[in-house]
Amino acid sequence: MTRNSRLPQIFNVVIVAQQGRLAYEALLFAASLRHSAPGFKGRLLIAEPQPGPLWDKDPRIGSDALRTALTELGAEFIPFQSQHFGSAYPYGNKIEMLSALPEGEPFVFFDTDTLITGDLTTVPFDFTRPSASLRREGTWPEPQLYGPGYSGLWKSLYDKFGLDFESSLDLSQPDEYWRRYLYFNAGFFYYRCPRAFGELFLDYALAARDDPPVELCAQSFDPWLDQIVLPLVIHKLGGGRDTLPPGLLDGAISCHYRFLPLLYARESARAIEVLETVAATHKIKKLLKERDAIKRMIYQKRGAKVRALFDQDNLPRREQAIRNRIKSNGFWMR
Template identity: 50%
Template sequence: MSFDILIVGQAGRLEYEAALLAVTLRHASPGWDGTLWVAEPQPGPAWPEDPRMTSPEVRALLTDLGARTIPFENVEFGARYPNGNKIEALAVLPPDRPVLVLDSDTVITGELSEIAIDFGRPAASMRREDTWPVPPLYGPTRHDIWGALYAQSGLDFSSSQDEDWPVNHWRRYLYFNAGWVTAPSGPALHAAWLDAARMVQWAAGEGGLTELAAQTIDPWLDQIALPLAIHGLGGGRPGAGGGLPDGALDGTHSHHYRYLPLMFATAPDHVIDTVRAATAPNAVKKVLKGYEPFKQFLFQKKGDKARALFDRAALPRKQEAIRRRLKRRNLWIR
């Protein structure tokens, strides 16, 4: 099935990440025939500074690669919660096109057109950690907290649970990383995700939902609301319970790297090989060198040095331990 891709392009790091994603997409997936939408937030009351992309070279490269920049207004979020950009950007996409939403800090490493994606069953990345909720010692439990949110949303809580895991184990409950999300259309996901986010904010605030009294909503709001949105749209976990093979995205065909030092430290060899091949042309190098982390890690020696510090088959369990080791060697930049 033909589908589009949505990413956010914004002044600073995100515009260069958008360029790197576009470069790897065209290199690794020449058979993909959709539109790459680069959604650009517009200046307004939600932003104290102009959030639009500032590099004309990045804009030109994106255009040369076939990407289409599309403006959107921040009505609900903005500078107070930049993670909400992708929720609001979905509203301006064509309503009749399925969409793969990607974080800008993603590279494409395989032919996307060969993945069998059922966009009628939305799914999202399972490459997540136990970040939310954090149940208090004396309750409510994780089961109570998620159950209250499902009840507030009018959704069937029991059908969302993975019964391979015991009650109150975090993996039992539908929780995603928002690094990639599939949906039948941008506006459909926008409506479901925004409604869920508004409900969570209300429940944690003036709604006074007791199960949320001890919980921190920021910066997890988009990831708290996403399972509710996906479940409400008839989706679920990737694999047998969701609409695409598990391990294709954030695996064989894409990599969500978060920061370039982490990519060189942790990514499989095929990711690094693809990125290096895609960024080898001089016209690409000239643009990407405009962002200092890319210059140092992609085109100088810091990427190799970061990679030499770690055994990819025996990585530290927590990302923070990886960051500390990189920082000690002066190999952390963002």
């Protein structure tokens, strides 16, 4: 073994899927993982919420054909019960599902609206130092005119949970600029044990939601709750913003596209190549065409029209501006 070589890590990849758009995104995710990382030896787990009083209707994937296609791609369904969130806050799935995952086994969670575009096994995860996606905008908090600023708002949460606030700061960023404060997109995160991560995630989420610090009285927790407490969890567990080399996840290895029109508008040529390659597989193609947005964007070439609206080397800085241009041209779908 050479000095710089390393044994491949074995870890689980986890997504949450349920009836509707997420089921078809899960199919694209699973197909892209097998296409781009054929040497991946871990388990691909699909956490699936089960029906219960917190769901308006059965959240499980009802299509036998979709379930079969996912299992043929090597996916395993992991059922979990929704005890705290459900229909009222579906983002809570990524919190509650962690309790159903194999204890003590390293995991990487991805949102279903993600493509694997490179060899995931080459990512040098340090599962003892968790992190999450830094591809985000300053969506939370929103300081009020006569209220606390970013420091006061964030510090109130660190104080509530007995965490050291100062060590979480990026001192290269200006005071009262949102990037100074530990903030992630929850599109991916990882750790050495899903149970340990999940217990902390749930405790912090419920405490912040049900008994927030008075400084946060004017702040919205919906839909931001998961992203509000995620940095607290990561900080508590000894992780941070710089535990992964840049340019891999949300870069050469994965693409969190959010919605297909956004993928065609702003993502790499590689991401589009992977999307259209895996979507061309006959068995998958037949299923994906059931979803109107996928049928129009990929198979009827609406995505190419969206891409022509933008200079990928000079994109609008904010996502909302990209969305608005797509919508004004009549091409928005989800």
